[in-house]
Amino acid sequence: MFENLSERLQGIFKNLTGKGRLSEADVDAAMREIRMALLEADVNYRVVKEFIARVRERAVGSDVLNSLTPGQQVIKIVLDELTHLLGDTNSGLVLSGRIPNVIMLVGLQGSGKTTASAKLAFRLRKQGRSPLLVACDIYRPAAIDQLEALGRELDIPVFRGEGADVARIAKAGIRHAVDNLRDVVIIDTAGRLHVDEEMMSEAVRIRTTVKPDQILMVVDAMTGQDAVNVATAFAEKVDFDGVIMSKLDGDARGGGALSIRQATGKPIKFVSLGEKPDSLEPFFPDRMAKRILGMGDVVTLIEKAQEAAEADGGIDEKALKRLQRAEFTLEDFLDQIKQVRKMGGIGGVLSSLPGAGRLKGAEQQFDERELDRVEAIIFAMTPAERRNPKIINGSRRERIAKGSGVAVSDVNRLLKQFAEARKMMRQMQSMSGKGRKRMKFPGGLPGF
Amino acid sequence: MSTPWHKRLSEGLAKSRDRLGGQLNVLLRRGPDLSQEFWEDLEGALLGADVGFSATEEIVTSLCDEANRQALPDAQAVLGHLVERIAVELRGAARASGTGTITTSGTTTSGTVGGITTGTVGTTVFDERPVTILMVGVNGTGKTTSVGKLAKQAADAGRKVMLGSADTFRVAASEQLDVWAKRAGVPVVGRERGADPAAAAFDAIEAAEKTGADFTLIDTAGRLHTSADLMRELQKVQRVSVDRSTPPVRTVLVMDATTGQNGLMQAREFDAALHVDAIVLTKLDGTAKGGIAVAIVRELGIPITYIGVGESLDDLRPFDAESFARALIQGV
Numbered sequence: 062m063f064e065n066l067s068e069r070l071q072g073i074f075k076n077l078t079g080k081g082r083l084s085e086a087d088v089d090a091a092m093r094e095i096r097m098a099l100l101e102a103d104v105n106y107r108v109v110k111e112f113i114a115r116v117r118e119r120a121v122g123s124d125v126l127n128s129l130t131p132g133q134q135v136i137k138i139v140l141d142e143l144t145h146l147l148g149d150t151n152s153g154l155v156l157s158g159r160i161p162n163v164i165m166l167v168g169l170q171g172s173g174k175t176t177a178s179a180k181l182a183f184r185l186r187k188q189g190r191s192p193l194l195v196a197c198d199i200y201r202p203a204a205i206d207q208l209e210a211l212g213r214e215l216d217i218p219v220f221r222g223e224g225a226d227v228a229r230i231a232k233a234g235i236r237h238a239v240d241n242l243r244d245v246v247i248i249d250t251a252g253r254l255h256v257d258e259e260m261m262s263e264a265v266r267i268r269t270t271v272k273p274d275q276i277l278m279v280v281d282a283m284t285g286q287d288a289v290n291v292a293t294a295f296a297e298k299v300d301f302d303g304v305i306m307s308k309l310d311g312d313a314r315g316g317g318a319l320s321i322r323q324a325t326g327k328p329i330k331f332v333s334l335g336e337k338p339d340s341l342e343p344f345f346p347d348r349m350a351k352r353i354l355g356m357g358d359v360v361t362l363i364e365k366a367q368e369a370a371e372a373d374g375g376i377d378e379k380a381l382k383r384l385q386r387a388e389f390t391l392e393d394f395l396d397q398i399k400q401v402r403k404m405g406g407i408g409g410v411l412s413s414l415p416g417a418g419r420l421k422g423a424e425q426q427f428d429e430r431e432l433d434r435v436e437a438i439i440f441a442m443t444p445a446e447r448r449n450p451k452i453i454n455g456s457r458r459e460r461i462a463k464g465s466g467v468a469v470s471d472v473n474r475l476l477k478q479f480a481e482a483r484k485m486m487r488q489m490q491s492m493s494g495k496g497r498k499r500m501k502f503p504g505g506l507p508g509f
Numbered sequence: 510m511s512t513p514w515h516k517r518l519s520e521g522l523a524k525s526r527d528r529l530g531g532q533l534n535v536l537l538r539r540g541p542d543l544s545q546e547f548w549e550d551l552e553g554a555l556l557g558a559d560v561g562f563s564a565t566e567e568i569v570t571s572l573c574d575e576a577n578r579q580a581l582p583d584a585q586a587v588l589g590h591l592v593e594r595i596a597v598e599l600r601g602a603a604r605a606s607g608t609g610t611i612t613t614s615g616t617t618t619s620g621t622v623g624g625i626t627t628g629t630v631g632t633t634v635f636d637e638r639p640v641t642i643l644m645v646g647v648n649g650t651g652k653t654t655s656v657g658k659l660a661k662q663a664a665d666a667g668r669k670v671m672l673g674s675a676d677t678f679r680v681a682a683s684e685q686l687d688v689w690a691k692r693a694g695v696p697v698v699g700r701e702r703g704a705d706p707a708a709a710a711f712d713a714i715e716a717a718e719k720t721g722a723d724f725t726l727i728d729t730a731g732r733l734h735t736s737a738d739l740m741r742e743l744q745k746v747q748r749v750s751v752d753r754s755t756p757p758v759r760t761v762l763v764m765d766a767t768t769g770q771n772g773l774m775q776a777r778e779f780d781a782a783l784h785v786d787a788i789v790l791t792k793l794d795g796t797a798k799g800g801i802a803v804a805i806v807r808e809l810g811i812p813i814t815y816i817g818v819g820e821s822l823d824d825l826r827p828f829d830a831e832s833f834a835r836a837l838i839q840g841v
Contacts, residue, residue, distance in 0.1 A: 097562050103769030106556040170792065171649025171765060202688030207681035214680075254795045281649065285559035285769020287797035308648065311733040313771040 069094050070132040083131055088120045091135045095354075102316035102353045105289045108323045116142050140350050147319060147346035152303070152328040156245070157274045161193070161238040163246045165231075165271070167264055167299055168279035169291060170252030173307035175204060177279050177333055178249040179211040180341035181305075185245050186217060187339075193243035194219040195234030197227045197267065198251040208249055215338055218243070227251070227263060228270040235271055248273065255294030264299045276301040277330065280317060282309045288317035289324045296325040303330035306344070310335040316353050318344075391447040391479060395439050398432055434467060438475050441465035450476055547584050548573060551591075551838070558800035558837045559769050564807055568595075588838060595803060595834035599813065602806040633814040633827075634787045635659065638668070639723035639756035641714055643675075643747060645783065646763035647775055648731030651791035651817060653682060655763050656728045657689025658825040659815070663724045664693050671722035673713020674699030675706040675746055676730040686728055692822075696720065706730065706742065707749040714754045725756070734778035747783055759786040762811070766792045766799035776805045785809075791817035794824070798837050 070091055092113050099109045116139055125134045156162045164181065166174045175198065182192040194212050196219060198204035205221050212219035220237045222230030231248050238246045250267065253260035268276065278301040280288060295301055306318055309332045318329050329344040439447060441464030446453050453461070453476060462469045548569060555565040568591070576587050634642060644652045656672065664670045672690050674697060676682035683699040690697035698716045700709040710727050717725040729746060732739035751758045762785045764772055779785050790799050793816050802813050813828045 100556060100562040101770050103559075103771070106553055169767065169795070171651060173649055201685070203681040203684035206684045207679070210680035254792075256795055281765075281767070283647070283765075283768050283771040283775075285767060285772070285797065285801065286557050287559070287767045287795065288769075290796040291767070308733065311647070311735045311771065312774055313769075317769070 070135055083120050083123055083125060083134060085121050087131060088117055088135070091120070091132070092117055095135075095139055098354055099316060099319075102314035102355065103283075103285045103288070103320075104316035104353065105286050105320035105324070108289070108320050111323075112142070112146070112319075136354075136356075139354065140347075143319065143350035143353065144347045147322055147349050148328050148344075149346055151343045151345050152330060153343055154275065154303075154330055156190075159274060161235060161244050161246045162275075163235060163248065163271055163273040164275045164277060165248040165250065165267065165273040166277050166279055166305070167250050167295060167301060168252060169254060169281070170201070172252065172279045172281045173333060174198075174252060174279045175208050175211070175249050176336075177277075177305050177307055177331075177341065178208065178247050179215060179217070180333060180338055181277075181331075182212075182217045182245075182247050183215050183338040184341050185247075186215075190245045191243050192217055192245040192247055193234065193238040193241070195231060195237075195246055195248045196221045197230050197234075197248055199225060199227060199230070200251045204249075204251070228266045231267050231271045255291050255298070261294070261298045268299060275303065277303050277305050278327075279305045279307055279333075280321065282306050282315040282317065282332075283311065283313040284317045286320075289320045292321040292325050292327070296327065301327060303328050305329075305331045305333060305341070307333040309333060310340070314353050314355060315349065318349055319353060391439050391442065391450060392444075394479065395436065395447070398436055401432070434465075434471065435475055437465040438462075438467060438472055450479060543576060543581075543584060543587065547587075551587075554838050555800065558798035559772075560800035560837070561770050561773065561804045564804040591838060592831065592834045595837065596830040599803070599806055599828075599830035599833065602810045602812045633812070634759040634761065635663075635814060637757065637759070639725075641717070641725040641727070641750060641754040641756050641758045643710070643727050643729060643750060643758065643760045643783075644763055644789075645729050645743060645760060645779060645785075646731060647733055647765075650731065650763045650765040650768075652676075652731060652763045653685050653689065653728050655789050655791060655815070655817065655825060656686065656726050657693065658817075658822050660689065660695050660724075660726055661693035661822050662825070663726075664695050668724045669720070669722045670695040671713060671717035671720060671725045672697040673710055673716075673725060673727035675709040675713070675727050677702055677704045677706050677709055678730040682728070682730065707746045710746050710750045711753050714750060718755065723756070725754070734775045734782075740778065740782045744782055760784065761787045761789055761814070763789045763791060764802075766790050766802075766816075767795065767797040768801055770801065770804075772801035773804050773808065776809055776811065780809055780811065785811050787812055787814040789813075789815045789817070789825075790828070791825075793817060794819045798839075799833070800837055802833075803837070 095116065096109055096113055099112065100106060104112070116135075119142065120135055120138050123134070123138065125131050154164075166178050166181075168174050178194055182194055185192045194208055194217060196205040196208045198208075209219045209221065218241070220234040222233045224230065227250070234248065235246050238244075248267065248271070250264060251260070253264060255261065276299065278292065278295050280292070284291070292304075304318070304321055304327055306315060306329055309315055321327065322329065329346075329349070331341050332344050332349075334340040334342060438461060441461045442453070446457065446461075453472075458469050458472050458476075462472050465472075551572075552565055552569050555568060556562070560568070572587065572591055572594070575581070575590065581587050581590060634640060644656050646652050653676070660670050660672055670693065672686060672693075672695055674683040674686045676686075677700055680702070683697075683702070686697055686699070696716070698709070698713040700712065706729060710729075713727055714725060716722075727746075727750065729743060730739075732743065734740065747758065747760060760779075760783045762776060762779050764775065768775070776785065776788070788802065788805065788811050790802055790813055793799055799816075805811060806813065813830075813833075815825055816828050816833070818824045818826065
């Protein structure tokens with residue numbers, strides 16, 4: 062519903078094009094949309110308030126850059142500010158020279174600590190380390206079994222201690238690592254509520270006993286407003302060095318990342334994106350900023366489209382005109398395929414679009430080879446045929462099929478799709494009437 | 510261990526309604542005036558409780574209208590009114606959906622009499638007898654733990670329980686359920702890891718039939734609602750269960766109260782795929798208010814039946830709309 066902030070902002074500003082400067086009234090309208098987008102992304106409402114105030118200050122009176130519309134200008138400011146607040150660059154895991162290095166994972170129940178522990182171990186091993194997992198969750202039934210089984214699958218040793226003293230288990234784990242020449246120890250702790258004093262002091266006990274080099278807090282990306290309370294409590298009581306944001310493979314926008322960063326100043330270090338062991342990835346503030354705004358990676362997409370068009374010597378004005386009159390030809394179609402290719406193929410385009418989470422399946426359904434086939438078919442046509450597909454009769458179809466190595470039915474399908482796309486363009490044309498602005502998007506992609 | 514939330518809640522219940530505000534609500538500390546600031550703070554409280562932008566805006570706008578129309582004298586009256594309204598909405602869902610709405614092969618069940626719910630706290634899918642319940646939800650919401658606690662409570666109440674472990678995916682999930690089964694003293698049926706979860710559910714229902722169990726709880730693997738394959742897998746589990754089970758099959762969504770706006774998407778997707786009969790809201794013992802439940806009830810009308818307020822067995826308790834609504838607007 063709130064997927065497309067950029068579109069809505071463009072809507073607000075559509076009557077304002079040509080203005081050189083953002084007025085207070087323009088900015089007010091935009092701020093409401095941005096506030097809504099941030100709240101829907103679960104950014105804490107207090108953080109939103111501060112953020113909006115900051116952005117407003119920057120936006121009012123700022124010059125609208127030549128290349129941008131007022132809407133894009135506001136988005137640019139919001140994105141810059143958001144990226145900045147999220148930490149500008151990614152801050153990876155810094156291991157000290159100490160052997161073994163000790164990393165401790167903490168978090169609420171169900172945030173995904175055990176899974177994250179295993180993924181982290183897997184990642185470190187890929188970097189040439191030899192990790193040991195230490196199971197310190199003695200409370201959740203079968204939690205230790207879970208870590209053990211994960212370790213077995215990844216072929217990473219797991220240490221399980223005895224008794225109910227988790228600090229002692231952690232210490233024994235480190236000794237075990239030393240004895241077995243493991244150079245990184247990852248301690249998986251029990252999930253605990255930040256208001257549970259007893260459990261929080263247990264975490265502190267582990268910390269003071271083993272003095273971890275890094276304490277990472279695992280936070281579920283779906284966490285709502287409470288992320289601030291949780292992170293603040295963990296920062297005060299246990300203290301941590303960074304955050305792993307889990308379950309980002311869903312459609313949660315992960316606004317908690319901003320809240321946590323704002324409330325505690327701690328960087329997000331990794332994002333966790335699924336069940337596979339290699340789905341722990343470094344955190345990129347700019348990507349997260351776009352995700353929080355529900356924008357996908359539209360900016361990059363636009364950049365790519367522009368690059369692609371410019372590499373072709375600018376947008377072909379004639380083609381654009383033909384497109385607008387719904388008279389585009391198979392030749393234009395061919396050009397567009399070329400541009401899509403330059404932008405990373407259908408998969409690349411789709412994954413950059415807002416709401417792409419929902420399209421994940423679709424992305425896989427698109428066969429990139431389909432593009433090859435379409436291209437081949439069009440190449441096998443004469444220029445006259447490309448310009449006027451109506452002349453393609455039965456014998457021409459057969460020749461084209463032979464020439465491109467496909468079946469006649471493939472040729473038929475392409476021609477049908479093309480005709481439909483053209484019809485659609487014509488309908489859009491008549492629907493949008495006179496006020497229609499020219500197509501902004503060079504790779505208009507009819508037919509798909 | 511008694512948690513602060515729990516304590517606050519019971520204290521709140523003990524107090525009369527007009528004393529409530531003064532004692533509990535930060536909103537009132539600055540005085541009873543219905544200033545612009547009051548409305549902004551109220552909005553903040555609802556947003557901070559995860560009620561969400563749209564629901565909050567609607568609630569505050571209509572409450573503001575009403576306060577003017579009915580000439581509500583002060584903030585206390587407005588808040589009392591608000592609590593009542595939210596509670597009515599939350600209870601309304603229980604009534605509207607009631608029980609027996611899902612398509613099952615079973616017989617019609619008790620719980621509703623002539624379309625009117627009996628009982629005060631409301632009868633829920635968990636009161637039906639016999640019944641087969643599928644517990645579903647995203648990863649880490651506390652499905653297995655809830656299954657364990659519900660099993661124990663039902664067994665203690667004299668019901669004959671059968672547990673089914675259809676989480677054949679997560680490592681050590683069935684071991685976790687085994688521990689709970691032992692604690693509750695009830696049998697559990699499962700299959701090895703990697704087996705077809707629908708087959709595991711089938712086995713559990715069959716075992717329940719053989720042993721004459723009237724309360725079959727089936728735990729399923731956590732899955733993100735965005736994963737089309739896994740949602741289809743769950744549909745199959747449900748389909749197979751409905752085909753096999755003589756008692757009606759109910760589907761219960763377990764949701765973490767710390768979940769923000771994504772909770773609404775979860776509820777939408779699970780409901781679209783499975784028709785969810787009830788929600789269990791877990792982890793209310795922290796500082797999260799679970800306000801997303803309000804948004805879910807408003808949009809989808811799925812009743813909340815149980816809330817989890819702590820680790821111990823009886824910390825899973827029947828949902829009470831009024832105390833929930835009251836806790837929601839407590840000063841943040």
